[in-house]
Amino acid sequence: MSKATNRRIVLASRPVGAPVASDFRMETEPLPSPNEGQMLLRTVYLSLDPYMRGRMSDAPSYAPPVSIGGLMVGATVSRVEISDVPGFAVGDWVLSQNGWQDYAISDGSGVLNLGAHPARPSYALGVLGMPGFTAYMGLLDIGQPQPGETVVVAAATGAVGSVVGQIAKLKDRRVVGIAGGTEKCRYAVEELGLDACLDHRSRKLKEELAEACPKGIDVYYENVGGVVFDAVLPLLNARARIPLCGVIANYNGDPAAESKLRISQVMSTLLRRRIRVQGFIIFEDYRSHFGEFQKQMKEWFEAGKIKYREDIVSGLENAPEAFMGLLQGKNFGKLVVGVATETWAESRN
Numbered sequence: 001m002s003k004a005t006n007r008r009i010v011l012a013s014r015p016v017g018a019p020v021a022s023d024f025r026m027e028t029e030p031l032p033s034p035n036e037g038q039m040l041l042r043t044v045y046l047s048l049d050p051y052m053r054g055r056m057s058d059a060p061s062y063a064p065p066v067s068i069g070g071l072m073v074g075a076t077v078s079r080v081e082i083s084d085v086p087g088f089a090v091g092d093w094v095l096s097q098n099g100w101q102d103y104a105i106s107d108g109s110g111v112l113n114l115g116a117h118p119a120r121p122s123y124a125l126g127v128l129g130m131p132g133f134t135a136y137m138g139l140l141d142i143g144q145p146q147p148g149e150t151v152v153v154a155a156a157t158g159a160v161g162s163v164v165g166q167i168a169k170l171k172d173r174r175v176v177g178i179a180g181g182t183e184k185c186r187y188a189v190e191e192l193g194l195d196a197c198l199d200h201r202s203r204k205l206k207e208e209l210a211e212a213c214p215k216g217i218d219v220y221y222e223n224v225g226g227v228v229f230d231a232v233l234p235l236l237n238a239r240a241r242i243p244l245c246g247v248i249a250n251y252n253g254d255p256a257a258e259s260k261l262r263i264s265q266v267m268s269t270l271l272r273r274r275i276r277v278q279g280f281i282i283f284e285d286y287r288s289h290f291g292e293f294q295k296q297m298k299e300w301f302e303a304g305k306i307k308y309r310e311d312i313v314s315g316l317e318n319a320p321e322a323f324m325g326l327l328q329g330k331n332f333g334k335l336v337v338g339v340a341t342e343t344w345a346e347s348r349n
């Protein structure tokens, strides 16, 4: 065994506004030992996702909050170090929900075996996993972009948004991304193949969006809310669809990020233009479609039709800072923490 202890990052306090370093605490405990019928999993990659901000709060939500002193939740890609669970051999890579820690004990419930030699194990946390699935279902089942229509996607270079834009392009629609900064916008157009991409920090976002969408907007894939939604609303066409995936601008409760629109103005626009807005929580609403998604995405990915960018931060101890950065747009691509770097290096050989 290479380590005698397990490091875990727990919630020290509930953030007021944006999370700060003191809201997290690193603890160390003896390495847990698996009992009969259990296995020991070593975290290699930890996924950092915006929903974790919701779990740090005790406001009512679709999932229970992390308790004070409780382990921060999160999806992980791990390797099996000891196993007494049928179907899981030492050395197998697995996808599970082990949270922000080095090791976890599992009886195999809810654990997906990725096999002994997956080509890119961390991709199960991104394009081939939850974020990719969210993009796929939200765009195709709720957005349903039709020939000749214009799709706008917010947070266009992120884990979800980058896949939304590329699927819409695969369907041959006009796609306009919105992202934070020149470099992300360049990437969205030159690498992901979007028709245009606009910086949401531009003071002229409304005018620039109108120019980029001369026929209006038919599908707005909402990841952000706030000022981005304000720019989109006036341009929505009759019978437009809004897959309401996330409103990250609001997660820290920052008043400056709030939409400037009045609710009555939003409601009357939705009514007059017969716009359909549908919120969804991916695994609550679409779990039974995961196999269909995996098959299709693997096919597109292997054919080189979908590009994927990871932003890998090394070291569990750096997870809090990386997570705080995610809520400010500092990540460029799917944010993942490389927790066990030596095992990680092995996976790339």
Ligand SMILES: NC(=O)c1ccc[n+]([C@@H]2O[C@H](COP(=O)([O-])OP(=O)(O)OC[C@H]3O[C@@H](n4cnc5c(N)ncnc54)[C@H](OP(=O)(O)O)[C@@H]3O)[C@@H](O)[C@H]2O)c1
Residues within 6 Å of the ligand: 049, 050, 051, 130, 131, 134, 155, 156, 157, 158, 159, 160, 161, 178, 179, 180, 181, 184, 200, 223, 224, 226, 228, 244, 245, 246, 247, 248, 249, 250, 257, 280, 281, 282, 283, 326, 327, 328, 329, 330, 331, 332, 333, 334, 335
């Ligand atoms: N409904 C579901 O089941 C489900 C599942 C997965 C994800 N989601 C939601 O999907 C959205 C994207 O998640 P992701 O995992 O793909 O994250 P991501 O896009 O990889 O990273 C978050 C991005 O959000 C943007 N952002 C952060 N704060 C912002 C602000 N105040 N204003 C504008 N943009 C801001 C930043 O991009 P820029 O630098 O480009 O602004 C940042 O890089 C989130 O809202 C998340 O909650 C929902």
